[in-house]
Amino acid sequence: MSDQSPLMAAATAQYDAYRLDELPRALQRDSLDYYYLSVYPSLAEMRVFGPGDGPPYPATVANAYIHVPFCSGVCDFCSYYLVAVNPQRRAAIRRYLEQLKAEFDFHAHHTTLDITYLYFGGGTPSLIPPDALDGLLSFLSDRRYLNRGALGTLELHPEFFADEAAATRFLDTLKHYGIGRVSVGYQVSDETLLRDTKRRHAASFLNKAMALLRARGFLVNLDLMYGLAGQSLGSWETTLADAIAFAPDSISTYFLFVNQGTGLHERVRRGRVSLPAHRHLQTQHIMAQLALSAAGYHELPNDFWARGTGDPATFRPERLPSATVTLPTGPGAYGYYGHTQLANVFDLAEYERRMADGRSPLWRGRHLSAEESLHRDVMFSLKNDPFIDCSLFRTAYNTGPLERFPAIFEKLVALDLVEVSGERIYLTPKGRLGVEEIAGLFRHPAIRAVEDEPGATALLAKHNFAPTYPSVVW
Numbered sequence: 001m002s003d004q005s006p007l008m009a010a011a012t013a014q015y016d017a018y019r020l021d022e023l024p025r026a027l028q029r030d031s032l033d034y035y036y037l038s039v040y041p042s043l044a045e046m047r048v049f050g051p052g053d054g055p056p057y058p059a060t061v062a063n064a065y066i067h068v069p070f071c072s073g074v075c076d077f078c079s080y081y082l083v084a085v086n087p088q089r090r091a092a093i094r095r096y097l098e099q100l101k102a103e104f105d106f107h108a109h110h111t112t113l114d115i116t117y118l119y120f121g122g123g124t125p126s127l128i129p130p131d132a133l134d135g136l137l138s139f140l141s142d143r144r145y146l147n148r149g150a151l152g153t154l155e156l157h158p159e160f161f162a163d164e165a166a167a168t169r170f171l172d173t174l175k176h177y178g179i180g181r182v183s184v185g186y187q188v189s190d191e192t193l194l195r196d197t198k199r200r201h202a203a204s205f206l207n208k209a210m211a212l213l214r215a216r217g218f219l220v221n222l223d224l225m226y227g228l229a230g231q232s233l234g235s236w237e238t239t240l241a242d243a244i245a246f247a248p249d250s251i252s253t254y255f256l257f258v259n260q261g262t263g264l265h266e267r268v269r270r271g272r273v274s275l276p277a278h279r280h281l282q283t284q285h286i287m288a289q290l291a292l293s294a295a296g297y298h299e300l301p302n303d304f305w306a307r308g309t310g311d312p313a314t315f316r317p318e319r320l321p322s323a324t325v326t327l328p329t330g331p332g333a334y335g336y337y338g339h340t341q342l343a344n345v346f347d348l349a350e351y352e353r354r355m356a357d358g359r360s361p362l363w364r365g366r367h368l369s370a371e372e373s374l375h376r377d378v379m380f381s382l383k384n385d386p387f388i389d390c391s392l393f394r395t396a397y398n399t400g401p402l403e404r405f406p407a408i409f410e411k412l413v414a415l416d417l418v419e420v421s422g423e424r425i426y427l428t429p430k431g432r433l434g435v436e437e438i439a440g441l442f443r444h445p446a447i448r449a450v451e452d453e454p455g456a457t458a459l460l461a462k463h464n465f466a467p468t469y470p471s472v473v474w
């Protein structure tokens, strides 16, 4: 008799019905050769900027990303830019926030900061002491860099909830400045996996955490992870059920990938850990599709599930991705403006020197031609929007994705990965299982890794490698 649950059995049957084993190799997900699409061109494909090399500033900046490059330790799989600090001694974070204020003043000499959406990522933004958070947000508000009606999101590590009094002060400060959405790094329910991945927390925090957040009216996103070494289908089903039971407003399901330079990559290289097969990890993704849609969540291609009114899965894209300005702030931050993908320095000490000298924190960037920008817009529309709106492309580029890439779309339709309805191109549920791999088909052939600074190779491989799978697969 099978020991599969009904959910596992349904997902296994769906995997076979989708014939995922028959997809071209480049469209099959691979933990060791996967590019999480949030930046394109990749860090390795941007060139190093000299003084004054950055793009012209936009007239106004409405979106800013703040990278908080500190964590209480390093998770085994993590490839973000960060510095490990003792959470009891956070002087370095306080000093960093003073430099961050200097960075905002620097930008304000070149553009109007009227920030309506502020995203705190990391690293661990919830390591910021509550009074220092208040100091930063009051500074941004007093200088009128932060719009009075601003909204925002901040990422919370589970360890944040250990000190309830400090957590309450922190959350009240966020709310006071309009930052009413948090993303909680729950990851998995399985304590063995949490230990193996060096996450530094148990799963039991969530009960208290949700009560605290709900009492203050926060919108809550839960981050979950699948594709972990040793994560059985049963373990993943438990994580999904536990997350659903708390009824968060949204859920992000992240596929674990393995970048060079991480502890996990080293363990894989030494043969100490085996990564899951394609069948296993995609069955996990299908289990998420089945369980979360049954619980009333709608899937967007970017690993994101939302429910209720204002469901982003029903939004009509209002602009192309290239029309959105994001100001990167802090070391390790990415941004985009002036048709240029940008990255700040990935070095806290260098960032400190630049802020002390009143110099730009930009390290690298890649300005895109109109043709390259069209490719990037197709990639990010696939990844982040409920559908590609061809009319937006026609207005901006005088051509649409179907006319520009007829052979690729014909093949994607034949493989049941996308469907076309009038002016809209949708990823099918099957297509959403491989959004990055599909988006990778639209990479521009002229965008390649550049000759680089001596010593940068390892850093680039760790923080934002480019995938090696071919861009043409048939």
Ligand code: SF4
Binding pocket: 070, 071, 072, 073, 074, 075, 078, 079, 080, 082, 122, 123, 124, 157
């Ligand atoms: S995964 Fe998050 S908490 Fe873990 S080391 Fe990376 S940034 Fe820090």
